[in-house]
Amino acid sequence: MTYCVGITVNDGLIFASDSRTNAGVDQISAYSKMYRFFGDGERMFTMLTAGNLATSQAVVRQMRRDLDSGAATNLKTLPHLAEVADYIGSISLAAQRKHAGSKEEKFDAGASFIVGGQIAGKPPQIFLIYPEGNHIRATARTSYLQIGELKYGKPILDRIVEPKLDLETAARCAMVSMDSTLRSNITVGPPLELLIYRTDSLLPGEHIVFEEDDEYLRTLRGTWQEGLMKAFEQLPRLPSSAPQHPVRLVDAPGDQ
């Protein structure tokens, strides 16, 4: 599995991804799932991938070929980020269809993508591209998008993320969300990659790779665990015991 998250705040964009891929529990490897494009003062894109690794690699390969060959439609020519999302969706669908109808019925070539960034003169945006090729955009009300093993890391995002967060805080929240996921699911693992993009910079942004034994990551984990324990200890105690009367032989709600 995978866990990737993209956050949009007023100050810019945050991307975070893990690096574990597995095809069964005895075939685990580390692959980067963060692909960075440009940052040349004109446009900057970052793409995160989840799902079938062959499909996501095929998509990246095609994107590069289109760039190299100067195809009519490529990352350099598309005028809007939504069209970049469309473009990625259609390559993804084509890549998946190649392998449809294979023998294995349970085979799933599906892949999901988060793509975000900025094109000069336009606002920074983040899109989520579904395996079906269609996409949705993060907005001020729903200012983060996730792909892969997303549920473990969602509660902290729901509690913290809002458009007025500064970039460092939003990035820290993404790292905590990553850490909760790592802790609860062994198919998500380090190194973790983080990219912080400042609105209108049109630069590649700050790209940080955290290895498993990274000191910051270790401190973050320890401090967060301690803080959570302290928050938990400070919770109000449950209302004091009700008297324990035996219930009816079968005291269950609902009809008989």
Add this chain to the structure above:
Amino acid sequence: MTYCVGITVNDGLIFASDSRTNAGVDQISAYSKMYRFFGDGERMFTMLTAGNLATSQAVVRQMRRDLDSGAATNLKTLPHLAEVADYIGSISLAAQRKHAGSKEEKFDAGASFIVGGQIAGKPPQIFLIYPEGNHIRATARTSYLQIGELKYGKPILDRIVEPKLDLETAARCAMVSMDSTLRSNITVGPPLELLIYRTDSLLPGEHIVFEEDDEYLRTLRGTWQEGLMKAFEQLPRLPSSAPQHPVRLVDAPGDQ
């Protein structure tokens, strides 16, 4: 959906469940998913249900009929909790098979159960019964079991639950796990039910129902949110910015 959790600690057992059921977003109702049996000094069982409501109601109905008719196998005669789990599993399978082969291919009659409690002279235990009818038991190493929408509420259990927790703390942790799930998933909703059972009491235990506007629940939520925010604010800041060099036109990892 549903979220139910059972926790086993040295001092006893904790059961918690929400009450929302939905068949599509416009057919939402509140049903108790906690069924309590006995507590008569001889045996005490609590069952939590998730999945198809018709199946889980059919299972409870059959359990009651077997008790009322004095069937050879019933909740009163089974000597071990593992056999109670077997019994529930086989009733569940039979109930599901009745409706197999119905027209709707996507129809899922599956239901999961958590059943726990104690029989006089034996240790308290908790089992999870899968839709397939087989079951697993919570142990000292894996001292909680969940059914339904389980991922949102898992991280806090992973961080807090251990066998030496006192009953109140374990119950509080279950409530926080419930709250995280409620917050992130609208198909899980109040009232919340909590049952606290003390080892060897063989009484029904302390049963608390928290309505949506329950004062304790509101205080718990508020305090937890505040505590989390404080813990988050105290996290170490990310390492200071690396210089932003433009990357290659396409600076992406992996092969070409």
